[in-house]
Amino acid sequence: MADDIHGALREAIRTILPDVECVLGWGSGPDPLRSAPLFMKSPEDVERFRAGELAVNNLAVFLPEYAGRKVGIVVKGCDSRSVVQLISETLVKREEVVIIGYPCRGVVDVAKIAAAIGLGNEDLEAGLVERAEVNGDTVSVTVRGETKTFPFKDVMAAKCSICRYPNAVLHDVFIGEKAEAREDSYADLEKYEAMSLEERFRFWEKEMERCIRCYACRNACPLCVCRDHCVASSREPHWLSQADSTRDKLFFQLIHATHLAGRCTGCGECARACPVGIPVGLFKRFINRAAGQLFGFQGGLDPEAVSPLQRFLVDEPTIKEKEWK
Amino acid sequence: MRIGVFVCHCGSNIAATVDSAAVAAAARDFDEVVFSTDTMYTCSEPGQTGIIEAIKTHALDGVVVAACSPRMHEPTFRRAVERAGVNRYMVEMANIREHVSWIGKDKEANTNKATELVRMAVEKLRLNRPLFPKTFKATRRVLVIGGGVAGIQTALDCAEAGLEVVMVERESTIGGKMAKLDKTFPTVDCSSCILGPKMVDVAQHPNITLYASAEVEAVSGFVGNFEVTIRKKVTCVDWEKCTGCGLCTEKCPSKKAYNRFDEGVGPTTAINIPFPQAIPKKAVIDKEFCRYFTTGKCGVCAKICPTGAINYEQQEELAQEKVGAIVAATGYDLFDWRAYGEYGAGRYPDVISSLQYERMLSASGPTGGHIKRPSDGKEPKTVVFIQCVGSRDASIGRPYCSGFCCMYTAKQAILTKDHIPDSQSYVFYMDIRAPGKAYDEFTRRAMEEYGAQYVRGRVALIYPKGDKLVVRGTDTLMSSQVEVEADLVVLAAGAEAARNASGLAEKLHISYDTYGFFVEGHPKLRPVETNTAGVFLAGACQGPKDIPSSVAQGSAAAAKVLGLLSKDVLESDPQIAQVTLQRCIGCGKCIRVCPFQAIRETDFRGQRKAEVIEAVCQGCGLCNATCPQGAIQLSHFTDNQVLAEVEALCRC
């Protein structure tokens, strides 16, 4: 990402700092490749701020905790949709958040890079990556003194190649020229839909076998606001047993997906957070497409909108029930 | 828990395809079941006694009845266990009739399925808890919406029995369609002579408050305690002052206003009183035609009115009424026959609707009871009636029979002969439907005594020829083409739901069918109830109905209201939503999704939480299904109860 944008972003953050409790952004993480959330309270903190292709996390996940206090947040396009969805659900108040947007050309998929250098995601111990740099269209990573360079598009997150909203859909400040939107035809789902139900079930059973029930997927989701009250760990109601069974694990994914129906903005954090690489985002992709087809609705675009499954209408405008024969 | 299971034979209804004894035997192995048996008719007196005795002998604290639909007999069994001292919510039903015996013939499969359903019911029951209704005070007043003959009947019956009645009618007078009719079948007595006195009674009854030119704007609350907002439309006349003298209508210079009461047969004045017997007899200005509004100058009526009632600046007003029950009696409207291109789609002036013809026949109507062709005012000699216009025609989305058209067409054919003795009537019909008392005799009289020519078949085309209309159709009995040169064609337009009936249904939270007619609680056993407690139906709003049936329903609805409000206190259903405060994170999803606005946000020690307004909750369960962490649970249908049923089923 260009230095002038970084500079302008830092300037914008500094400008709002006096008005807010803190500004959420990114700083360096366990190693140069990975970013970590940065909670900026002072101008010195702002020096450590970085955005761009390595700014992967969706910081909207922290917003509901700040209810009642005013905060700033720096957002990519996808992050901004989470903020919008939270506002539309009254979980975040518009007047309590200052949104700073910038054009996003995509972020890296750390798991893809790890795989390209012949490592598993779980092998990426802190400090292993010595250097990471994005130069125009390439990404260079240095591990154990050896530098490897990849075309950015090869290691870009899958969600970014189909991103329709690379610029913040809602913002108070926007720094830089708007990035170009891409198209999403849900082509990735075709492969799974071609499977028979039986095959699909086997596929998921196999995937879910790896699940360690860490609930990182849930905790990373900015819209999973139940936190400690999640049904996954309650007896009253008792939706899931604590048994180490694949079916219970799969059931949790289905619960997560249905709870996100008509709300999920496709930020991809759930799948990214999974330490064992289960493609849990697919469930939500499937339901997101259905919400679009059925209700003409996508989450996180309009702060005034109410998700179709979060309201009661006698007649859904897109479902002409009375004309059914 | 000590559970008893009773498996019904329902005579042979169940036993023919389900081995009830085997189901009972299998149930003995289920957890906590200490007694099970099969009975011939569980709902019968001995059947219920059997349950009560078993409860006493085996110290049961829960009962599963495997029989018919709970919609049928759940109340029966709840009362039975209550008589034995067990809480009424400690009963579960497994529907092994509608869900099993009636839909499958394979006895072995049916028996297995019945056993599974019983297992589910047992698992659910194990998590049931005694529930207790709360009592609340009911408002002993009733709202009647629609002042047709059905609504009038309801209002009078209720008022006579001592209830206060609020009637809301959207036109400026009550009377509905019946007020527009000349004579009524099958006795051919004068419509306004029999309706008029009832209308006067409505006006004069001390217990009835009438809002005419008004509509229901909003309804909130629940059975026993509805809050109704009534929108009084702008009439530009202060009805407190208007005496109905009619001077204004005599002097109004705008004499070409559309006459709604006369269905457009003959014009009226911009300020008008629909008909001499109107109740209330008050003038209304039609702004579309009033010169004061169209040209800004006039004010004749304001000058002439002896009481100074005219108020061009009048604004809409809202009124509030509290009632305990609501009766919808909004009737029907006529199908717009212009949908039929083959009948001229409204282009030929001498093709008119049956209701327009009624106005022509009426001595107090626009033609003074003379039948005249709209085109040239001549008396027609050949009159063709076409039945089923907009009825029994799936191609225009009206597959149902309107019920009364066969009868009124026969009536109109008879009256035509009375008015014009040298006339000849032809009636094109599909079938004659005259099943009421003295009805078939009546249609026969039209044919035999009054010489009306009945032709069985549909009309394919009407086209003008000189000053006549050629009606071309097929006689399906003779298999021949028929052509009649008619002076006047009367279309028996079918009935459809009253304008915007669906909108009202939504305000009342009642269901309506594809055609907009309101849906009764049960087609046979709850004909005037709806599935919303405290809301009842009367007359043609539930489906096309003639006057005798509408009046009968009007009285039936009144009886239901009187029964309901005979007590000052009503019991609330405890099957409602409840919030577990510790679990609720105050996300507000339940608040947004509740169709009855039964949940509000509260502050609990500084935290945002949801709270159910118990009396308003209808127990629909939407909030329960929406709350992601299950913090709001529907009593008697908690997640755990439903999950237990699913588990039981998956275990089989």
Ligand SMILES: Cc1cc2nc3c(=O)[nH]c(=O)nc-3n(C[C@H](O)[C@H](O)[C@H](O)COP(=O)(O)OP(=O)(O)OC[C@H]3O[C@@H](n4cnc5c(N)ncnc54)[C@H](O)[C@@H]3O)c2cc1C
């Ligand atoms: C041409 C013709 C001839 C007929 N002849 C006979 C006959 O001879 N004998 C016979 O038995 N039957 C006859 N009928 C049938 C008869 O008209 C009906 O049976 C009867 O009118 C039904 O009464 P009702 O009160 O249910 O409905 P309606 O008469 O339709 O009255 C409903 C009332 O509710 C009002 N309303 C509607 N919506 C609202 C609203 N949202 N808010 C407030 N008010 C509202 C309407 O303005 C109306 O006043 C004839 C019908 C037709 C079309």
Ligand code: SF4
């Ligand atoms: S479910 Fe996954 S993709 Fe959807 S909003 Fe949550 S984290 Fe983002």
Ligand code: SF4
């Ligand atoms: S993040 Fe992955 S492993 Fe953890 S609970 Fe979710 S699916 Fe299972």
Ligand code: SF4
């Ligand atoms: S949906 Fe559940 S958690 Fe949210 S406010 Fe309602 S009861 Fe509370």
Ligand code: SF4
């Ligand atoms: S069950 Fe829930 S959604 Fe339904 S009426 Fe009651 S509070 Fe409202």
